[in-house]
Amino acid sequence: MSSSVSLNPQAELKRIRDTVKRSRGGVREIRVCCGTGCQARGSMELYEVLRKEAESFKGARIRVKKTGCQGLCEKGAVVTDSAAGYFYCLAKKENARTILERVKEDDEKVSSLLYIDHTTGKPVIYTEDIPFYKKQHRLVLRQSGSTDPEDILDYIAAGGYRSLAKVLGGMSPEKVIEEITSSGLRGRGGGGFPTGRKWRSCRDASGQKKYVICNADEGDPGAFMDRSILEGNPHSILEGMIIGAYAIGAHQGYVYVRDEYPLAVHRLKIAMAQAGEFGLLGYDILNTGFTFNVRTNRGGGAFVCGESTALMASLQGQIGEPRAKYIHTVERGLWDCPTVLNNVETWANVPIIIEMGAEQYAKIGSEGSKGTKIFSVVGKVNNTGLVEVPMGMTIREIVFDICGGVRNDKQFKGVQTGGPSGGCIPARLADLPVDFDSLTEAGSMMGSGGMIVLDEHTCMVDVARYFMSFLRKESCGKCTLCREGTEVMHETLKSICEGRGSKQDIDLLEELGQAMQTGALCALGTSAPNSVLSTLRYFQDEYLEHIRNKRCPAGVCRELVTYSIDPDICKGCGKCKELCPQQAIEGEKKTPHRIRLELCMKCGACLDVCPFGAVGRRSYCDKS
Amino acid sequence: MNQTEIRDIVDEYLEESAQLVPILQDIHRKYGYLPEETLHHVAERLHIPLSRVYSVATFYGAFSLKPRGRHLISLCMGTACHLQGAPRLLHALKDKFKLEDGETSPDERFTLKVVNCLGTCALAPVVVVDGTYFDGMNPDKLLKALRRFE
Numbered sequence: 068m069s070s071s072v073s074l075n076p077q078a079e080l081k082r083i084r085d086t087v088k089r090s091r092g093g094v095r096e097i098r099v100c101c102g103t104g105c106q107a108r109g110s111m112e113l114y115e116v117l118r119k120e121a122e123s124f125k126g127a128r129i130r131v132k133k134t135g136c137q138g139l140c141e142k143g144a145v146v147t148d149s150a151a152g153y154f155y156c157l158a159k160k161e162n163a164r165t166i167l168e169r170v171k172e173d174d175e176k177v178s179s180l181l182y183i184d185h186t187t188g189k190p191v192i193y194t195e196d197i198p199f200y201k202k203q204h205r206l207v208l209r210q211s212g213s214t215d216p217e218d219i220l221d222y223i224a225a226g227g228y229r230s231l232a233k234v235l236g237g238m239s240p241e242k243v244i245e246e247i248t249s250s251g252l253r254g255r256g257g258g259g260f261p262t263g264r265k266w267r268s269c270r271d272a273s274g275q276k277k278y279v280i281c282n283a284d285e286g287d288p289g290a291f292m293d294r295s296i297l298e299g300n301p302h303s304i305l306e307g308m309i310i311g312a313y314a315i316g317a318h319q320g321y322v323y324v325r326d327e328y329p330l331a332v333h334r335l336k337i338a339m340a341q342a343g344e345f346g347l348l349g350y351d352i353l354n355t356g357f358t359f360n361v362r363t364n365r366g367g368g369a370f371v372c373g374e375s376t377a378l379m380a381s382l383q384g385q386i387g388e389p390r391a392k393y394i395h396t397v398e399r400g401l402w403d404c405p406t407v408l409n410n411v412e413t414w415a416n417v418p419i420i421i422e423m424g425a426e427q428y429a430k431i432g433s434e435g436s437k438g439t440k441i442f443s444v445v446g447k448v449n450n451t452g453l454v455e456v457p458m459g460m461t462i463r464e465i466v467f468d469i470c471g472g473v474r475n476d477k478q479f480k481g482v483q484t485g486g487p488s489g490g491c492i493p494a495r496l497a498d499l500p501v502d503f504d505s506l507t508e509a510g511s512m513m514g515s516g517g518m519i520v521l522d523e524h525t526c527m528v529d530v531a532r533y534f535m536s537f538l539r540k541e542s543c544g545k546c547t548l549c550r551e552g553t554e555v556m557h558e559t560l561k562s563i564c565e566g567r568g569s570k571q572d573i574d575l576l577e578e579l580g581q582a583m584q585t586g587a588l589c590a591l592g593t594s595a596p597n598s599v600l601s602t603l604r605y606f607q608d609e610y611l612e613h614i615r616n617k618r619c620p621a622g623v624c625r626e627l628v629t630y631s632i633d634p635d636i637c638k639g640c641g642k643c644k645e646l647c648p649q650q651a652i653e654g655e656k657k658t659p660h661r662i663r664l665e666l667c668m669k670c671g672a673c674l675d676v677c678p679f680g681a682v683g684r685r686s687y688c689d690k691s
Numbered sequence: 692m693n694q695t696e697i698r699d700i701v702d703e704y705l706e707e708s709a710q711l712v713p714i715l716q717d718i719h720r721k722y723g724y725l726p727e728e729t730l731h732h733v734a735e736r737l738h739i740p741l742s743r744v745y746s747v748a749t750f751y752g753a754f755s756l757k758p759r760g761r762h763l764i765s766l767c768m769g770t771a772c773h774l775q776g777a778p779r780l781l782h783a784l785k786d787k788f789k790l791e792d793g794e795t796s797p798d799e800r801f802t803l804k805v806v807n808c809l810g811t812c813a814l815a816p817v818v819v820v821d822g823t824y825f826d827g828m829n830p831d832k833l834l835k836a837l838r839r840f841e
């Protein structure tokens with residue numbers, strides 16, 4: 068780059084963008100989703116076959132491209148056709164030839180791969196007509212699904228790094244912080260702390276050396292928003308971090324990525340190398356004299372390391388124990404230097420705000436929560452996947468309108484939000500707007516964006532026990548209330564699930580929960596009782612059923628259910644008898660079989676294998 | 692003497708010594724676990740006490756101090772998988788192969804690692820064996836799928 072460019076980074080970037088656009092204009096893209104979900108369903112093989120086949124289609128300007136997660140993981144592998152707008156799902160490598168041939172045949176579509184709307188039973192042709200996408204507002208995810216995450220030119224052509232050029236080309240750090248502050252952006256990692264205020268304090272803190280960190284530890288077991296951004300659009304995170312570093316005056320950054328995310332680390336490293344080559348990262352960025360480097364660190368697989376002070380300890384090569392926060396990390400964080408730590412999604416919002424302007428951005432969302440939020444909607448729901456919606460959308464809209472409602476037409480019981488630190492919200496509050504404040508008020512929290520759909524076959528005591536078992540293992544053990552509290556709560560919940568609970572247990576859980584909320588050292592401990600307290604608040608009758616009647620109404624708790632075979636349905640095929648590991652099933656061929664309850668260990672193998680649906684699982688009470 | 696200047700100089704080197712976790716991760720990837728003598732080695736080379744290496748090696752779930760079996764089973768116990776029957780898979784593995792989380796079967800065929808969300812909740816419950824994903828599992832399907840891993 069020539070020295071005159073230093074005066075105008077924006078012009079330089081525009082030049083690159085125009086060149087790319089010219090060379091790629093008119094090319095028809097077949098976009099194959101290569102997020103982890105689709106890869107597990109064989110999308111990489113499909114991609115390879117498509118590419119090979121496409122080579123033989125000379126003349127037609129086709130580019131087969133791999134993209135990040137397109138959201139509808141339920142129907143992977145997902146393929147979209149850029150020019151025609153067709154959306155294909157459940158695609159396999161055997162479909163590759165047909166997909167390409169139809170492209171040649173004047174925009175014909177492959178009918179067998181179209182999405183079937185399960186309410187109407189009719190196929191839907193275009194992406195934007197699929198209910199799953201219709202009500203979403205894809206802002207952070209807008210390029211995940213259209214750009215190749217391993218190709219920086221794709222990102223630049225789509226307007227990437229424009230915000231960085233705008234910032235370095237004429238905005239003062241003060242102005243950047245002002246912009247982020249007035250956009251109303253709040254941290255997406257769980258706490259919802261105003262990002263602008265955090266940056267302000269860090270900029271004002273004294274110290275030569277400052278750091279920015281991206282928290283990509285994503286510990287919530289059942290959520291994968293951050294992973295999808297890392298895999299689908301790593302440059303947006305880097306761009307956000309560079310802007311943040313400029314604003315607070317840092318020259319070194321870290322991305323702390325969860326160990327289970329190898330693809331994310333791989334793509335991030337490619338993105339960093341490419342950004343470096345283009346002079347967008349490293350020494351003298353865009354010839355403006357600003358220098359910023361980033362390193363990636365893989366986490367060690369400890370949930371508590373998502374907590375800010377524990378994460379910093381881990382980065383320093385120590386065990387990930389949090390410290391009390393009477394000194395804020397914005398003043399003394401990594402290596403005791405002022406540090407800004409933000410979540411992946413928070414960083415990815417930064418370039419968007421700079422590009423749109425704070426005022427426009429603040430028009431999206433609700434009163435206290437601006438912008439959009441990505442949720443990973445999983446559990447007993449028809450369309451499992453990633454959705455991005457404006458803050459303040461109701462639970463009902465997300466679960467029913469976007470995600471197609473509860474699987475197998477079962478009854479909707481509620482949602483669990485916020486991961487292990489969050490809580491359960493019952494179906495009767497389905498019209499609650501989803502934003503930071505209303506979720507907290509309802510006894511749960513936004514968390515990082517996990518939303519687990521629960522149905523009539525979900526046992527709420529079991530859910531509470533599940534999260535407590537998780538937290539018990541993940542408690543770092545430094546403070547007594549958390550270490551012992553989670554242990555006792557887990558033991559108590561377990562005994563209730565096994566039919567050994569008593570009425571006093573409920574009082575104990577409540578008392579202990581309140582003690583932990585006030586006395587634990589870090590937010591892992593103070594939020595640990597949330598799932599218990601929220602289920603006690605909304606679903607206490609289920610606890611009482613377990614305690615008084617030794618009955619699990621949902622039929623989940625192993626000790627409290629029995630299996631039986633309906634003699635009217637059983638055809639005596641013998642499949643279950645053959646499979647039963649306990650030899651607990653008896654009966655002659657072609658006559659109804661019977662389970663000997665004294666031998667049954669309740670593994671459920673018979674239920675899975677029965678081709679006629681003759682095996683049932685019931686709570687004790689209906690045993691007769 | 693300027694305190695912050697000295698701190699900056701020292702910090703440069705602190706950052707270098709912070710590489711303990713990544714070092715152990717690389718060793719772990721190479722051998723599938725952390726053999727005892729490697730811990731001594733690391734402590735010696737980094738000039739830090741063995742106790743510090745040991746504390747890090749035992750704190751993080753990603754590290755194992757025991758050798759791994761021929762095949763690695765990662766069983767997802769994330770929320771989505773839990774709700775859709777992952778605990779039954781765990782029971783099945785316990786019954787059939789005497790496997791517990793983090794343990795290796797007596798015949799050294801399998802090592803079981805219980806993980807929290809593999810990010811493929813749409814496929815719940817998910818089991819990954821040596822990198823191959825098996826989705827929508829039940830105990831019977833899982834045991835059948837494992838047959839080809841000898």
Ligand SMILES: Cc1cc2nc3c(=O)[nH]c(=O)nc-3n(C[C@H](O)[C@H](O)[C@H](O)COP(=O)(O)O)c2cc1C
Nearest residue numbers: 254255256282285286373374375409410413590591
């Ligand atoms: C136990 C615990 C686990 C956490 N895990 C994460 C995580 O996985 N990812 C994350 O971004 N924040 C996590 N947080 C929140 C962070 O401490 C911190 O608030 C956040 O990363 C700040 O970024 P934000 O302001 O952009 O949200 C966790 C907090 C606690 C107490």
Ligand code: FES
Nearest residue numbers: 767769772809811
């Ligand atoms: S909970 Fe198992 S993959 Fe997410």
